[in-house]
Amino acid sequence: MNSSVIEAKSLTKAFGTTTALAGVDLTVQRGESVAIMGASGSGKTTLLHVLAGITAPDAGRVLFSPVTGPAADVTTMNERDRSRLRRESFGFVFQQGLLIPELTAIENIALALMINATPRRTAIERAAGWMASLGLAGFEDRRIGELSGGQAQRVAIARSQVTGAELVFADEPTGALDSQTSADVMSALLWSTTGQGRTLIVVTHDADVASRCSRTVHVRDGRITAAAGAQA
Ligand SMILES: Nc1ncnc2c1ncn2[C@@H]1O[C@H](COP(=O)(O)OP(=O)(O)O)[C@@H](O)[C@H]1O
Ligand SMILES: [Mg+2]
Numbered sequence: 001m002n003s004s005v006i007e008a009k010s011l012t013k014a015f016g017t018t019t020a021l022a023g024v025d026l027t028v029q030r031g032e033s034v035a036i037m038g039a040s041g042s043g044k045t046t047l048l049h050v051l052a053g054i055t056a057p058d059a060g061r062v063l064f065s066p067v068t069g070p071a072a073d074v075t076t077m078n079e080r081d082r083s084r085l086r087r088e089s090f091g092f093v094f095q096q097g098l099l100i101p102e103l104t105a106i107e108n109i110a111l112a113l114m115i116n117a118t119p120r121r122t123a124i125e126r127a128a129g130w131m132a133s134l135g136l137a138g139f140e141d142r143r144i145g146e147l148s149g150g151q152a153q154r155v156a157i158a159r160s161q162v163t164g165a166e167l168v169f170a171d172e173p174t175g176a177l178d179s180q181t182s183a184d185v186m187s188a189l190l191w192s193t194t195g196q197g198r199t200l201i202v203v204t205h206d207a208d209v210a211s212r213c214s215r216t217v218h219v220r221d222g223r224i225t226a227a228a229g230a231q232a
């Protein structure tokens with residue numbers, strides 16, 4: 001399928017006198033995996049947050065086209081709709097999983113469904129399914145501190161996917177992992193997203209991670225400097 005899932009136009013964002021985004025245009029097609037690379041401070045995280053409706057840009061627009069229903073501008077919808085979009089249509093994976101240490105692995109995943117009003121039992125069942133798919137069967141009742149870094153990131157991936165999110169944003173998801181674990185986590189992330197017809201936008205410093213994506217864009221001083229073509 002060749003239809004855009006998210007389309008950013010002329011995005012700008014400043015924090016005080018710092019220009020984080022200096023006019024970014026980016027279109028991502030459904031089913032793509034796009035790596036965003038660039039030096040520290042180049043604006044990658046800001047771009048991800050603006051695309052995901054976490055941060056409002058100073059100017060520009062972000063058009064999200066869901067599988068069903070009309071396209072909507074993430075930057076102008078009201079906060080309630082934007083919040084629902086983030087909960088239901090978008091998934092997030094961060095460098096440190098940002099998991100809740102007091103909850104078990106399975107509860108962390110199920111919580112993403114329960115805040116969308118899914119009954120606990122159904123949520124736990126679906127969470128267990130994702131854990132099994134990501135090689136985490138048997139770890140359901142571990143607390144986050146009792147998991148390895150790679151296992152914790154797979155819990156974070158399951159959490160980002162259990163809602164059926166069609167667009168997943170990952171910000172340096174392998175940044176804290178060794179290279180073998182990083183490769184495994186990237187496999188899990190790709191299998192869960194593009195492997196299911198979903199779309200992945202991943203910020204990374206790691207050329208190995210980027211090379212596994214269908215496309216890489218480079219950000220420098222708040223601008224996209226080059227967009228490499230689709231890789232084999
Ligand atoms: N909340 C913020 N307040 C002030 N400055 C910020 C904030 N977020 C980002 N910046 C600045 O914007 C620039 C881009 O930051 P960021 O998007 O986090 O870059 P990257 O993720 O590529 O390292 C940096 O100069 C950073 O210091
Ligand atoms: Mg960053």
